[in-house]
Amino acid sequence: MLDATDKKILEELSKNARITMKELGEKVHLTGQAASSRVIKLEEEGIIEGYTIQLNERKIGYPVHSFINIYTKHIQHQPYLSFLGNQSEYIINNYKISGEGCYLLECKFPSNEVLDHFLTQLNKYVNYKLSIVINNK
Amino acid sequence: MLDATDKKILEELSKNARITMKELGEKVHLTGQAASSRVIKLEEEGIIEGYTIQLNERKIGYPVHSFINIYTKHIQHQPYLSFLGNQSEYIINNYKISGEGCYLLECKFPSNEVLDHFLTQLNKYVNYKLSIVINNK
DNA sequence: ACAACTCCTTTCACATTTCAAGGAAAATCC
DNA sequence: GGATTTTCCTTGAAATGTGAAAGGAGTTGT
Numbered sequence: 001m002l003d004a005t006d007k008k009i010l011e012e013l014s015k016n017a018r019i020t021m022k023e024l025g026e027k028v029h030l031t032g033q034a035a036s037s038r039v040i041k042l043e044e045e046g047i048i049e050g051y052t053i054q055l056n057e058r059k060i061g062y063p064v065h066s067f068i069n070i071y072t073k074h075i076q077h078q079p080y081l082s083f084l085g086n087q088s089e090y091i092i093n094n095y096k097i098s099g100e101g102c103y104l105l106e107c108k109f110p111s112n113e114v115l116d117h118f119l120t121q122l123n124k125y126v127n128y129k130l131s132i133v134i135n136n137k
Numbered sequence: 138m139l140d141a142t143d144k145k146i147l148e149e150l151s152k153n154a155r156i157t158m159k160e161l162g163e164k165v166h167l168t169g170q171a172a173s174s175r176v177i178k179l180e181e182e183g184i185i186e187g188y189t190i191q192l193n194e195r196k197i198g199y200p201v202h203s204f205i206n207i208y209t210k211h212i213q214h215q216p217y218l219s220f221l222g223n224q225s226e227y228i229i230n231n232y233k234i235s236g237e238g239c240y241l242l243e244c245k246f247p248s249n250e251v252l253d254h255f256l257t258q259l260n261k262y263v264n265y266k267l268s269i270v271i272n273n274k
Numbered sequence: 275a276c277a278a279c280t281c282c283t284t285t286c287a288c289a290t291t292t293c294a295a296g297g298a299a300a301a302t303c304c
Numbered sequence: 305g306g307a308t309t310t311t312c313c314t315t316g317a318a319a320t321g322t323g324a325a326a327g328g329a330g331t332t333g334t
Contacts, residue, residue: 002197010192017154017188022321032321034282047196051154054186055147060139067204067234067241081274097204099268100237104204131236137218159290169290171313 002047005030009038010048017051062090062108064115065133070103072126077102080125090118101129139184142167146175147185154188199227199245201252202270207240209263214239217262227255238266 002010008028012019021039022032030038042048057065072080084091084105092106105128109115122128139147145165149156156164162172179185194202209217221228221242229243242265246252259265 010190010197013190014192015187015189017190020321031283033284033323036322037281045196046193049191049193050152051188051190052152053147053150053154053188055151056183056186059182059184060147067232067236069237093273095204095273096271097268098271099204100206100266101268104268104270129237131234131238131241133241134233134235136230136232157290168314170292170315173291174312 006038006042009035009042013039013048013051057108061110064109064112066107066109066115067131067133068105068107068119068122069101069129069131070105070126071101071128074126083121083125087118087121090114102126143175143179146172146179150176150185150188194245198247201246201249203244203246203252204268204270205242205244205256205259206238206266206268207242207263208238208265211263220258220262224255224258227251239263 005028009024012024012027019027020032021036024039025032025035028035039048057063070080080103081094084094090107090109092108093104095104095106096102097104107115107118109118119128119130142165146161149161149164157169158173158176159169161176162169165172167175176185194200207217217240218231221231227244227246229245230241232241232243233239234241244252244255246255256265256267
């Protein structure tokens with residue numbers, strides 16, 4: 001399904017998704033047009049789901065990165081999920097998991113004070129265990 | 138530091154990082170040239186760290202997504218970290234955390250069998266608690 | 275051997291980007 | 305307050321990239 005050229009294309013686009021098709025072509029020994037049509041095919045097949053930017057969250061005011069394990073005994077998760085909907089500024093991902101708790105909530109905050117306030121509200125809906133990210137090496 | 142136009146630019150690029158500068162300019166009521174120079178500035182300031190693709194990991198052969206809390210009593214983390222270096226095919230992120238354990242390891246695997254084999258090797262270096270991602274809603 | 279298919283290249287018209295020059299508005303300085 | 309500097313934008317023109325069409329080479333099936 002994916003040949004070596006496709007893999008190289010995905011690798012190059014992962015490193016720089018704004019590369020021109022001409023340059024991408026040079027990297028994989030194709031013309032720009034051939035590279036472009038492979039990329040279009042990868043998009044159509046749903047292998048490439050989108051193009052996005054990597055942001056420095058610290059520099060845009062969200063220096064606190066955390067993972068929160070969510071525990072609840074309630075059958076109804078909807079109140080918790082609705083709460084998240086109202087807090088989307090802080091939410092990166094809410095993974096439904098099997099293992100430690102029901103969900104693993106990945107969030108970002110401007111400060112520990114905001115995190116504290118968030119946790120206070122969160123605790124109305126669920127129990128949790130908090131992990132703060134120190135770095136990512 | 139960031140005005141409303143910059144924020145809109147970041148938002149649009151998050152949604153589609155391959156948009157042309159001309160189109161981006163239209164969305165923020167600027168010429169392509171003006172949009173482009175703002176983007177260059179955001180890059181130089183380190184706010185935009187890069188451009189990348191969103192991949193469908195399932196379709197490229199990594200349907201199993203997991204988070205693994207890593208626990209160790211050893212002072213030396215190097216053997217564990219070296220092990221990760223050899224397993225980079227499967228590693229998405231290794232967050233150093235304060236909270237549940239020492240690290241939160243985010244990984245992807247082709248199958249439960251490969252995950253099982255990975256865990257067996259991992260257990261030579263550290264203890265762990267496994268969470269499998271069911272979905273992300 | 276021929277037809278059908280896939281995947282590539284070439285060509286060319288058109289769109290975008292880049293670079294330079296210049297203008298308007300705001301900020302700074304005296 | 306008025307002159308100067310700075311910032312941020314626009315315009316225009318040249319360089320570069322893209323997309324569509326036509327066609328060629330290699331592969332597969334009959």
